[in-house]
Amino acid sequence: MSKERAQRRAEREAETAAAAAARAAEAERKARRDARVSTLTRWLPKRRTTPTGVIAARNRTRTRMLVVSVLVLNVLVWVASGDWAVRMLALALSVLIAPILLILMTN
Structure with a gap:
């Protein structure tokens, strides 16, 4: 019984680690994209917002x-x-x- 629990726990931990790695990779891609966008848009003029009210x-x-x-x-x-x-x-x-x-x- 304890071997089965240990195996299930190991599977859950592996799934959790895989999900964490996927989130980290996605966060890294998003950070790189944001850096590219900010580098390119730094040269563009800021958009004017129309007054509301x-x-x-x-x-x-x-x-x-x-x-x-x-x-x-x-x-x-x-x-x-x-x-x-x-x-x-x-x-x-x-x-x-x-x-x-x-x-x-x-x-």
């Missing part, structure tokens, strides 16, 4: 609304007018005035 969401919504309204206005002018001078004038004015409107809307 209610005010940032409101500003993004306002900006989207302004861009969509300028696009709709230009499409309407393009469809309604047959004159190329009017179309180009509307496009140029929208490009010049849109940033000013954006600044006025966010303050």
Whole structure:
């Protein structure tokens, strides 16, 4: 009976040692990979995170609304007018005035 228990214990210890060796090998591979990634990404610029929160969401919504309204206005002018001078004038004015409107809307 004790020989069987000793044999089972030896098998369990062997399995535990094999699992520990596998974990150690995986940890070593992960450490090498992390070192490679950090070496390569050290030269890259850091990613900018977009601001989160209610005010940032409101500003993004306002900006989207302004861009969509300028696009709709230009499409309407393009469809309604047959004159190329009017179309180009509307496009140029929208490009010049849109940033000013954006600044006025966010303050």
